[in-house]
Amino acid sequence: MLMPQPSHGMAMTPEGDCVSQDFEYVREDGEEVVRIAARGREVLAHPMINFGTAFTRSEREELGLIGLLPPGVTNVYDQVKRIYRQYKTEPNPMARYVFLTALKDRNEVLFYRLVSEHIEEMLPIIYTPTIGRAIEEFSNWFHRPSGVFIDIDHPDEIEKSLRAYNLASDDVDLIVVTDSEGILGIGDQGVGGVSITVGKLAVYTAAAGIHPNRVMPVVLDTGTNNLQLLNDDGYLGVRHSRVRGERYDEFVDQFTRTAHRLFPHAMVHWEDFAAANAHRILARYRDELCTFNDDIQGTAAVVAAAALSAVRRSEIPLTDQRIVIFGAGTAGVGISDLLVQMMVDYGIDEQEARKHFWAIGSHGLIVEGMKMRDFQHPYARAESDVAGWRRHDLAEVVKRVKPTMLIGSSAQPGAFSEDVVRAMAAQQERPIIMPLSNPTSKIEALPADLLKWTDGRALIATGSPFDPVTYGGTTHTIAQANNALVFPGIGLGVIAVRATKVSDGMILAAAKAVARAGLSRYSGASLLPPVSELRSVSAKVGFDVAQRAITEGLAEVIPDDLVQAISDHMWHPTYPRVEVVDEV
Known part of the structure; x- marks a missing residue:
């Protein structure tokens, strides 16, 4: 059996040599052990070996911590209680995000213990939606670097930058990387996008126990088209517009090849690349290397899971569903692709499966001959199928198609209007409606309105968390299609x-x-x-x-x-x- 690899605490110099570090995590007889060579304040300076007041008296003596900590010894349970009380005094989500970030920078084990015990409460703080605000303000509150910063103006430093993170070739299981162009619902955020990779890895650890010593957050800084950032004297990224075309592709390729050579067992997770690049990059590497795009594949999987659950309750087989995708970008087409594969799994031909989808992009209903991205082509309807339709009008499409399932990934708030929803509900006993855009300000419709407009019959999943809604004497728990x-x-x-x-x-x-x-x-x-x-x-x-x-x-x-x-x-x-x- 493959056991979790130890975090050796060995760094690689630019020449590839290993140098001694202050600690290493290993497993001995099924027990996790940390060997610590650091002493005194050096112990307290590293979040993976700073256990604070949990160090015993004998450990403090051996590690040179006498006088550097209060004399009382507490266990992790009491530490969590104390920290949680402090957390609850913070006045707003952003303040709580800053509080948790400071805790993670100080004592990483305690941070994950706290988050794991309050995961439902804290996930919206360490991840979406609060992290979006943190990313926007990255250059203003930057205090301690987290992650690897690689910029397109210095491609010759890619290997040096990756090695500088002090992890050996067998010590990395997962690399989360972004170029920050498609951050959540807020778009191009330049170098600040590194925070989404740190947040994503925190969820990997809190939810699935991926060891925090065996992961690497990376930002590929290719410039920014965010004029507000470029005109901010405090902005910390490279100060020019985004690089496109061949130079961009060569930079991404050089990073990918170098990362795979240095860390051959690591999965590369692509995060928040813009639609123009996300599908293309995934398609380029997915059959060659171990890569994954959460915006495409993760979103598709969680929405498909919600769809499968809804299909069971609607009692209309998946292969008989008629599905309108409003927002046929990276996420919308990724969802469609996986649902098509599911239909194929249930026995119908792929081309036949695609006929069950009507995809609406930024230029309206996707029709053969119109301008579209490569990944949208499989969902283009024949011109003869939609002759006379008002193709930019969602209400028109809904009335024509009579969909059983309506999926929103458009970031257009209120797009699922009362007219649209009532028209759908008039044709379906259990309409499946998924307004997935987040943050909440971008959602296509609110769950309470969907239940009202469908007389409580809608089967709903959303991208953001919502409190339960009571309608007609029934309390509806709203499913959050959270990629986590x-x-x-x-x-x-x-x-x-x-x-x-x-x-x-x-x-x-x-x-x-x-x-x-x-x-x-x-x-x-x-x-x-x-x-x-x-x-x-x-x-x-x-x-x-x-x-x-x-x-x-x-x-x-x-x-x-x-x-x-x-x-x-x-x-x-x-x-x-x-x-x-x-x-x-």
């Missing part, structure tokens, strides 16, 4: 068997695992499992993804006991046994 239900488990499954690729089949396995985890038929039940169950959902997703990788011949390691392998790879935020050494 999917991507941590995908990473876990890949790591557990060292998958060489992330296949369509593995994404499909993830979607089905989430749908099963959320299976419930009581009136008003959520279509998806709650965020509070992230840890168990991630384990189930990881198992099914790993199993599919083995079945498809994509696993470098086949554990004797896959259940145990998944469990062994899920790091728990508890203080390891401390072993004081002279060197590591």
Whole structure:
């Protein structure tokens, strides 16, 4: 069985030599141990070995901490209680984000213990939507660098930059990388996008136990077209417009090849690339390297999971659904592609499956002969199919198509108007409606309105979290199609068997695992499992993804006991046994 690899605490010099570090994490007889060679204030300066007041008296003596900590010794449980009380005094989400970031920079184990015990409450703080505000203000509140900063003006420094993160070739399981052009619903954020990679990795750890010592956040700074940033004297990124074309592609390729050469077992997770590049980059590398795009594949998987749950309740088979995608960009087409694959799995031809979709992009309903992106072509309707239609009018499309499922990924608030929804509900007993755009200010319709306009019959999933809605005496728990239900488990499954690729089949396995985890038929039940169950959902997703990788011949390691392998790879935020050494 492949056991989690130790974090050796060894750095690579630019020449490729290893140099001693202050600590290393290892497993001995199934127990996590940290060997610490640092002493005194150096111990307290590193968040992965600073356990604060949890150090015992003898550990303090051996590590040279006498006099550097208050005399009282507390356990992690009491530390969490104290920190949580402090957290609750913060006045707003941004203040709480700053508080948690400071905690993570000080004591990473305690940070993850706190977040894991309050995951439903804190996920919107460490991830979307609060992180969007933090990214916008990155240059203003920058205090401690987190991640690897690689800029297009110095491509010769890519390898040096990656090595400077002080992780050896076998010590990296996961790299999350962004070029910051398509950050959440706020667009181009330049170098500040590094925060989305840090936040994403925090969710990987909190939800699926990916070891925080074995991950790497990276920002590819190719410039920015955000004039507000370029005219801000405090902006910390390169000061020119975004580089496009051949030079951009060569830069991304050089990063990708270098990262794979230095860290051959790491999955590269592409995050928040703009639609023009996201599909293209994924298509270029996915059959060659272990890469994954959460905006495309993760979003598709969690929405497909919600769709499967809704289909069961609507009692209309997936292969009989008529689906309108409003916002046929990176996410919308990714959702469509996975739903097509599911229909194929249920026995219909791929071309026939695509006829069940009507995709509306920025130029209206996608029709043959019009301007469109390459990835949109498979969903172009024949001109003869839509002759006489008002193709920019969603209400018109809904009345013509009579959809059973309406999916929004447009970032156009209020696009699912009362007229649109009532027209759909007039034709369907259980209309499936998913306004997925976030933050909440961008959502196509509010759940309370959808239930009102459909007389409580709508089956709903949203991109942002909403409180339950009571209508007609029934309390409806609103499913949040949060990618956090999917991507941590995908990473876990890949790591557990060292998958060489992330296949369509593995994404499909993830979607089905989430749908099963959320299976419930009581009136008003959520279509998806709650965020509070992230840890168990991630384990189930990881198992099914790993199993599919083995079945498809994509696993470098086949554990004797896959259940145990998944469990062994899920790091728990508890203080390891401390072993004081002279060197590591």
